[in-house]
Amino acid sequence: MKIAVAKEIEVGERRVALVPDVVARLVKQGVEVWVEAGAGDRAFFSDAAYEAAGAKIVSDPGYLWWEADVLLKVGVPQEREDGRSEVEMLREGAVLISFLNPLGEPAIAKRLAERRISAFSMEMIPRTTRAQSMDALSSQASIAGYKAVLIGAAALPKYFPMLTTAAGTIAPAKVFIIGAGVAGLQAIATARRLGAVVEAFDIRPAVKEEVQSLGAKFVEVQLEEETVAAGGYAKEVSEIAKQRTQQAIAEHVKLSDVVITTAQVPGRKAPILVTEEMVAQMKPGSVVVDLAAEQGGNCACTEPGKDVQRNGVTIIGTIDLPSSVPIHASQLYAKNLLSLVQLMINKEDKSLQLNFEDDIIEAACITHAGEIRNSRVKEALATLVGIGNG
Amino acid sequence: MKIAVAKEIEVGERRVALVPDVVARLVKQGVEVWVEAGAGDRAFFSDAAYEAAGAKIVSDPGYLWWEADVLLKVGVPQEREDGRSEVEMLREGAVLISFLNPLGEPAIAKRLAERRISAFSMEMIPRTTRAQSMDALSSQASIAGYKAVLIGAAALPKYFPMLTTAAGTIAPAKVFIIGAGVAGLQAIATARRLGAVVEAFDIRPAVKEEVQSLGAKFVEVQLEEETVAAGGYAKEVSEIAKQRTQQAIAEHVKLSDVVITTAQVPGRKAPILVTEEMVAQMKPGSVVVDLAAEQGGNCACTEPGKDVQRNGVTIIGTIDLPSSVPIHASQLYAKNLLSLVQLMINKEDKSLQLNFEDDIIEAACITHAGEIRNSRVKEALATLVGIGNG
Numbered sequence: 001m002k003i004a005v006a007k008e009i010e011v012g013e014r015r016v017a018l019v020p021d022v023v024a025r026l027v028k029q030g031v032e033v034w035v036e037a038g039a040g041d042r043a044f045f046s047d048a049a050y051e052a053a054g055a056k057i058v059s060d061p062g063y064l065w066w067e068a069d070v071l072l073k074v075g076v077p078q079e080r081e082d083g084r085s086e087v088e089m090l091r092e093g094a095v096l097i098s099f100l101n102p103l104g105e106p107a108i109a110k111r112l113a114e115r116r117i118s119a120f121s122m123e124m125i126p127r128t129t130r131a132q133s134m135d136a137l138s139s140q141a142s143i144a145g146y147k148a149v150l151i152g153a154a155a156l157p158k159y160f161p162m163l164t165t166a167a168g169t170i171a172p173a174k175v176f177i178i179g180a181g182v183a184g185l186q187a188i189a190t191a192r193r194l195g196a197v198v199e200a201f202d203i204r205p206a207v208k209e210e211v212q213s214l215g216a217k218f219v220e221v222q223l224e225e226e227t228v229a230a231g232g233y234a235k236e237v238s239e240i241a242k243q244r245t246q247q248a249i250a251e252h253v254k255l256s257d258v259v260i261t262t263a264q265v266p267g268r269k270a271p272i273l274v275t276e277e278m279v280a281q282m283k284p285g286s287v288v289v290d291l292a293a294e295q296g297g298n299c300a301c302t303e304p305g306k307d308v309q310r311n312g313v314t315i316i317g318t319i320d321l322p323s324s325v326p327i328h329a330s331q332l333y334a335k336n337l338l339s340l341v342q343l344m345i346n347k348e349d350k351s352l353q354l355n356f357e358d359d360i361i362e363a364a365c366i367t368h369a370g371e372i373r374n375s376r377v378k379e380a381l382a383t384l385v386g387i388g389n390g
Numbered sequence: 391m392k393i394a395v396a397k398e399i400e401v402g403e404r405r406v407a408l409v410p411d412v413v414a415r416l417v418k419q420g421v422e423v424w425v426e427a428g429a430g431d432r433a434f435f436s437d438a439a440y441e442a443a444g445a446k447i448v449s450d451p452g453y454l455w456w457e458a459d460v461l462l463k464v465g466v467p468q469e470r471e472d473g474r475s476e477v478e479m480l481r482e483g484a485v486l487i488s489f490l491n492p493l494g495e496p497a498i499a500k501r502l503a504e505r506r507i508s509a510f511s512m513e514m515i516p517r518t519t520r521a522q523s524m525d526a527l528s529s530q531a532s533i534a535g536y537k538a539v540l541i542g543a544a545a546l547p548k549y550f551p552m553l554t555t556a557a558g559t560i561a562p563a564k565v566f567i568i569g570a571g572v573a574g575l576q577a578i579a580t581a582r583r584l585g586a587v588v589e590a591f592d593i594r595p596a597v598k599e600e601v602q603s604l605g606a607k608f609v610e611v612q613l614e615e616e617t618v619a620a621g622g623y624a625k626e627v628s629e630i631a632k633q634r635t636q637q638a639i640a641e642h643v644k645l646s647d648v649v650i651t652t653a654q655v656p657g658r659k660a661p662i663l664v665t666e667e668m669v670a671q672m673k674p675g676s677v678v679v680d681l682a683a684e685q686g687g688n689c690a691c692t693e694p695g696k697d698v699q700r701n702g703v704t705i706i707g708t709i710d711l712p713s714s715v716p717i718h719a720s721q722l723y724a725k726n727l728l729s730l731v732q733l734m735i736n737k738e739d740k741s742l743q744l745n746f747e748d749d750i751i752e753a754a755c756i757t758h759a760g761e762i763r764n765s766r767v768k769e770a771l772a773t774l775v776g777i778g779n780g
Binding site: 014043044046132133134135138139142143146147150151153154156157158159161163165166167168170190193194195283284285312324325326327328331332333335336339 | 404433434436522523524525528529532533536537540541543544546547548549551553555556557558560580583584585673674675702714715716717718721722723725726729
């Protein structure tokens with residue numbers, strides 16, 4: 001069994017699918033690991049470190065992709081500058097494990113099925129206790145939440161902590177975090193570490209205790225309807241609920257020095273939670289850090305990858321945040337992959353074995369043996385085809 | 391008595407000498423305060439806010455400078471784009487209070503004396519208990535130390551805190567802070583807040599307890615000579631002491647993820663403490679934040695205002711750090727000025743009164759009645775004239 005690690009080609013992607021430590025663990029288990037030359041460069045893992053861990057360094061990507069039994073990647077397969085398509089570079093029947101964004105760009109599932117690839121989407125890892133160690137969405141979202149606070153603190157024209165100095169007392173910064181998922185919770189923890197006064201909002205009342213346990217105040221809104229979707233994610237809600245939510249958000253945005261928005265709906269455009277009117281009400285010098293910028297943004301003023309100024313307020317449209325912490329982002333992602341790959345290795349003869357009785361294998365697999373397996377991906381694709389035909 | 395606040399014209403300077411709160415306090419005391427139009431813009435204090443505090447907004451800088459009894463500034467007076475020199479814009483006999491860098495650029499003292507300006511240098515505030523509330527070097531250095539950590543954390547490809555996650559444990563970042571003055575101590579406190587493991591070095595053994603009380607490890611070197619100069623600053627030491635110090639620094643730099651250097655000698659080029667060889671020994675992905683970049687840098691690789699890459703190590707030559715936190719930097723500086731200005735106001739008739747019996751007035755005044763008063767400035771000027779004549 002041969003596992004190959006491809007070099008990421010997307011601009012701004014600094015992560016690598018496996019780190020040398022994890023390579024060493026696979027090699028020790030009797031798995032052959034190939035790593036594309038320079039794959040770890042932007043995450044500060046050298047070819048020499050991979051070689052020392054027992055990997056074979058392969059310079060020709062065409063050879064590496066074609067020979068792989070299991071190809072590990074971080075980002076969605078791309079069209080290459082040399083004209084080749086990464087999906088076409090895989091051998092029929094090979095396994096591909098990566099973020100594949102199958103709900104956002106379902107067309108890729110069609111192509112993977114046509115090529116008879118067994119494709120596993122890291123976005124589809126179920127949110128169960130047994131799958132926690134494979135939950136790459138969480139490991140990477142946590143990094144985004146951490147980094148968002150550092151970016152907000154660096155952009156704020158004020159201190160975060162309360163300080164008592166000889167020249168008077170500095171009041172702590174007020175940070176408001178919208179969305180208390182993994183990214184939001186890590187943002188709360190980091191802002192609290194830095195000494196800010198933190199408030200958080202989430203439409204799911206169940207997260208209240210977790211928010212409070214991190215030392216933040218939970219902003220409550222009575223909605224009288226179900227707000228939690230399958231898998232624990234936030235659900236879309238009614239118009240009345242949206243209005244009440246907006247009102248609560250507006251009140252807190254106005255009083256905050258830093259607002260961090262983290263509301264993303266998998267495969268969809270992000271909801272607008274901070275309107276232009278709310279930004280206009282903020283104090284000059286305040287900062288909005290929008291973690292949903294790549295999905296269109298939670299703030300109406302957001303431009304992905306840019307810092308926008310509105311009446312003295314800076315709106316930061318963050319992109320590629322996990323990539324900006326590439327050592328630990330890669331380390332955690334590699335551990336997530338390792339846990340998943342373990343489920344695919346036959347313990348007896350170390351051969352590749354896909355056991356669809358296993359709920360994790362079943363849930364994460366989006367294409368196998370020429371078929372699209374995941375019903376949500378099928379639906380997304382049907383909608384897409386519908387649009388294309390309409 | 392008329393106090394005027396000039397708009398800073400130096401590129402990169404975002405601070406303003408007085409903030410509206412402090413203006414209000416002066417106005418309440420019966421002092422007339424003039425503020426140049428737009429003076430607070432880059433620190434997010436609007437003309438309207440100054441007006442509401444009781445200030446008169448003046449659009450013509452020539453009028454404002456000439457009419458001022460006391461002119462308050464942040465940065466050293468400049469040559470203006472309109473061809474005028476700020477020093478020449480002051481009326482004879484007026485008081486100027488600002489950072490004046492009289493030891494670094496002593497020529498300015500000569501010009502101020504020729505113009506018969508009573509100039510007070512915020513760098514010359516004595517380090518006494520009574521003068522603490524006026525210590526602008528400290529209030530601004532503290533901001534630099536805080537911001538240096540945010541910049542280092544944002545540039546590091548790792549998390550700062552230790553984290554226990556479903557995908558394994560993240561070890562905390564190792565931060566090494568060289569120089570435990572005000573900037574260094576605030577850097578220690580901030581890095582500890584963010585969860586890093588912090589070590590600090592200073593040639594003054596007396597700071598050990600303070601370093602330890604902030605939760606950092608103090609790196610000790612036996613030097614067997616006096617290392618503390620007047621005013622509590624670090625003193626220049628012998629060659630043997632330098633070698634021992636370098637060796638200790640080298641060992642700790644090598645093992646650190648982030649190195650923050652804060653060693654500055656007033657009016658002189660900063661000492662090189664982190665050599666090219668030490669940088670070559672650091673792990674790829676590590677970061678050096680050099681707070682002495684404007685004085686030539688504590689790291690041999692530093693370029694002021696730039697991020698330099700060496701073997702995967704990023705060396706950040708920070709400039710204008712207090713200006714990058716302009717609201718609080720201005721607020722603290724304004725409080726420092728307010729305390730000093732209080733010593734110059736006659737309590738009876740609210741007139742300007744310079745009492746040279748007061749040790750703070752005496753120490754901070756560098757020129758008065760056509761004379762250079764400060765002996766260190768005289769020496770610095772004599773050296774400069776010597777160079778010019780040699």
